[in-house]
Each structure stands twice: as C-alpha cells, then as structure tokens.
Amino acid sequence: MKTNLRVPFLAAISMLSGLVVLVGYFVTLPGLSDLRGLFLDWAVILTAVAAIVGVANLAKVHWRKVRTGQPGAVFSLTTLTSLVLTILVVIFLGGATSAWSLWLFNYALVPVEASLLAVLSVTLIYAFARMINRRLTIFNLIFAGTALFILITAFAWSGFDVFGLRDIRSWVMQVWAAAGARGILLGVALGAIATGLRVLIGSDRPYSG
Amino acid sequence: MNWLGLVFIFLFAVLLLGLGAASRRAKRELREIPAFTRLAGGIGAAVESGRRLHLSLGHGGMLGQPGASTLMGLTILQRIARTASISDVPPIATSGESVQAILSQDVFQAVYQAIGAETQFDPHSGQLTGLSPFSYAAGALPVVYDQQVSVNVLTGSFGSEAALIADAAERTGSMTLAGSENLTAQAVFYACTEEPLIGEELYAAGAYLQAGAMHSASLMTQDIFRWLLIVAILAGAAARLVGVW
Numbered sequence A: 001m002k003t004n005l006r007v008p009f010l011a012a013i014s015m016l017s018g019l020v021v022l023v024g025y026f027v028t029l030p031g032l033s034d035l036r037g038l039f040l041d042w043a044v045i046l047t048a049v050a051a052i053v054g055v056a057n058l059a060k061v062h063w064r065k066v067r068t069g070q071p072g073a074v075f076s077l078t079t080l081t082s083l084v085l086t087i088l089v090v091i092f093l094g095g096a097t098s099a100w101s102l103w104l105f106n107y108a109l110v111p112v113e114a115s116l117l118a119v120l121s122v123t124l125i126y127a128f129a130r131m132i133n134r135r136l137t138i139f140n141l142i143f144a145g146t147a148l149f150i151l152i153t154a155f156a157w158s159g160f161d162v163f164g165l166r167d168i169r170s171w172v173m174q175v176w177a178a179a180g181a182r183g184i185l186l187g188v189a190l191g192a193i194a195t196g197l198r199v200l201i202g203s204d205r206p207y208s209g
Numbered sequence B: 001m002n003w004l005g006l007v008f009i010f011l012f013a014v015l016l017l018g019l020g021a022a023s024r025r026a027k028r029e030l031r032e033i034p035a036f037t038r039l040a041g042g043i044g045a046a047v048e049s050g051r052r053l054h055l056s057l058g059h060g061g062m063l064g065q066p067g068a069s070t071l072m073g074l075t076i077l078q079r080i081a082r083t084a085s086i087s088d089v090p091p092i093a094t095s096g097e098s099v100q101a102i103l104s105q106d107v108f109q110a111v112y113q114a115i116g117a118e119t120q121f122d123p124h125s126g127q128l129t130g131l132s133p134f135s136y137a138a139g140a141l142p143v144v145y146d147q148q149v150s151v152n153v154l155t156g157s158f159g160s161e162a163a164l165i166a167d168a169a170e171r172t173g174s175m176t177l178a179g180s181e182n183l184t185a186q187a188v189f190y191a192c193t194e195e196p197l198i199g200e201e202l203y204a205a206g207a208y209l210q211a212g213a214m215h216s217a218s219l220m221t222q223d224i225f226r227w228l229l230i231v232a233i234l235a236g237a238a239a240r241l242v243g244v245w
Helices: A006-026 A030-068 A073-092 A099-134 A138-154 A162-200 B003-025 B034-049 B067-084 B098-114 B133-146 B162-171 B183-192 B199-208 B213-241
Strands: B052-058 B092-095 B126-128 B149-157 B175-179 B195-197
Touching: A006 A030, A006 A162, A006 B003, A030 A073, A030 B098, A030 B126, A073 A099, A099 A138, A099 B133, A099 B162, A099 B183, A138 A162, A162 B003, A162 B067, A162 B183, A162 B199, A162 B213, B003 B213, B034 B052, B034 B067, B034 B149, B034 B175, B034 B195, B034 B199, B052 B067, B052 B098, B052 B133, B067 B098, B067 B149, B067 B199, B092 B098, B092 B133, B098 B126, B133 B149, B133 B162, B149 B162, B162 B175, B162 B183, B175 B183, B175 B199, B183 B195, B195 B199, B199 B213
Parallel strands: B052 B092, B052 B149, B092 B126, B149 B175, B175 B195
Antiparallel strands: none
C-alpha cells in the first residue's frame, strides 16, 4: 500500500479553512469575517471552474458513447449537438441573456423539463399504487391514507365544507405533519453536524487519501 | 455573536472525539436497519454475478445545507468502491453537480491507488449527467437501464425528480437503497423504493458499512444530543403550559 504524502497537507488545509468558516459564522470579528468571506468567494469561484470541468466530463462521456456505438448513442449525439449549439449561441449571438439564448431556454429547455414533470406525476401515481401492492403495512396505509386525504380536501369546492374537512386538513398538516417533519429535520441536522465535524477533525476525507 | 451555537458545536465535537477514542476499544452493537443488511448482500451478489453497482449522489453540491448528505454519499461510495473493486465491472457514480462529479472520480482514484490497482481507474466511472435536477435524472436513467446495474444507491440531495431514477431502478428489478436530507425526496423514496432511509438513517450509513470508529461515535453522539433535545423540547412545552415561559 502506498502512502500519500499530500494527505496531511490537504487535511490541514481542509481543517483550517473549515474552522475559519465555522467560527466566523458564529463569532463576528473583523479579521475573521473578512477571511471567511474570502474563503467563501474562493469556494464559489472553484465551483464555477468545476462546472466547466463537469461539462467537459459530460461531453467526453457522451462522445465515447457515440464513438463506440453504445445503446442510446443517438440521444448522446443529440446531447452533444445541443451543447455545441448552445455554446455557439452564447458566444456569438450576444451572451447568456441575449434573445437567442432566451429563445433556446424558453422553447427547448423549459418544454423538455415540463414534459419530464408530467412524466413524474404519472410515475408517482404508479409508484403509489405499487407501494400498496408491494407491502401492505399499517404505516403504508397511514402514509397512503394521509396523502389521499390531503389531495382530496385540497380540491374541495369553495364554500363547500363537509364535516369540517378543511379544519381537519389544517389540523393534520399544521400539527401532525409539521411535528413529524420537524422531528425528522432535527435528526437530519444532528447527522449533518456530525458529518461536518468528522471532516473538520480530519476523520472523513472526501478527497484523495 | 451566537455563543450558544458555538458552544453546542464545541460540546458536540468534544463528545464525538471522546466517544471516538472509546469506540476504538469497544465495539458497539447497532440496531438492525434492513436497508443496510440488504445492501451488504446486494454488493456481494453484484460482485459475484459480474453486474454493476450504481451510486447516485444527487445534485445538492458541497455548499450549503445539502453538503452533509453529499459528504455521506461520498463515504458510502468509498466503502462500496472498496468492496466492489475486485469485481470485473467497476461501480459507477452519477452526479448532478460538478464538484460532486469531480470528488466521486477522486474517491474512485484514491480507492484504486490504495489497493495498488491504479490502472483499473476509469475517469468515466464518476459522471456528471446533468446540471439541473431533471436533466440530471434524465441523464442517470440510461445508466440504470443500460449498464446492467443490480444495486442502485441513491444518497445525497434530491427533489421529487428522484422518483424517475427510483422508478427506473424498480422496473429493472435491481435493489434500491435511497436516502436524502430533503423531506420531499424522503416521501418519494418511501413510496418508490423497497429500502428507504428515513431521517438521520442516511447519516448512520458509515457506521453500518464499517467506515471507522468515528462513524459509530457519531451515532452515539447524535443519540445523546437527541435525548437532550427531547428533554429541552418537553421542558419548554411544560414551562409554556404552566405559564413560566
């Protein structure tokens, strides 16, 4: 097994920058706040550079699919053509906010995403039915019953309130659902703190090493 | 200055380090979470049958609230890549955010370096499939359908679009384990997958996949602070009820 000499160096940078940002979030000191702002600016710049690297990776993956004739190569060719077309439009026809760019956004990207949203609604109904079919437990029945109740009462006619269903709906959403959601979020927050601290103390290293 | 928050984090860190040192000496029994038991079996079966493991890291990125679930996803990826590195078909990771994609490639490279098989590293094993939630999901679908995947692990920040990936995984008959910090995604996973991870179960993955003593210590620390929060909430409610606060 090889020993990577970069690891202690990278861990030290990670821990130091993480600590500055964390302490700077809670404590307002002039020098510390400036340093925190500088680190966050660097993070944003690096994320932007990573976006370019990521798009290059995406193009490379699809180009390989086209070159080797893998299943779905036609879709990969469409992706690559769209990518090149969009880049050319942004570079030569007035930038990202030009009329041409907005035309591409409004008449190509938005309809595709909207159609995926439509597919999603059908997928969710299908998944809902499959869940009932797959495992009929008391928790699934509560989950399904609550979802159906909230959906049905959401479409109630205005001025038509049978047995105070709207009040029951508000009560379910604002008391039971909100309390459950907060309980889950508290658990998630504790998990997030633990995960972040493991990176800060160098126990987890999401980078080489 | 928000000293209370800083003190909370400091106490959490002290307890985490203390329990981490104790966990190295004594092993702690964990309650059974069926998803992780099935995952371990699924990884073994995939390696034996020469089928692929797919890990979807979501599109939350490293900045902000979703960062922790992304980090957890990378830890799971590291464990899966280590276990499956002996397979003929290497695992694949898909991301909806560039930094995640780069980090997933880095994880693969580090794992192959650690086992002395650097030549097996394929940069395409960590892929960016799209930069918006739906384009990411659409880009991940061919991986699920065409790459002979037998285990899909969806861990990270997702929205409702995760249903498209989870549904595809269910249709191909592959095992799906899914968890997210996002409440919408958790509801979607509960309906769409056989093995959903609810709430903080996602953050327990490291302990269940034997990623180290610190992960077990994290679970213990979270349990202790959870009880403290419960006591604080009940005390606050009681004080409010009797009109003290």
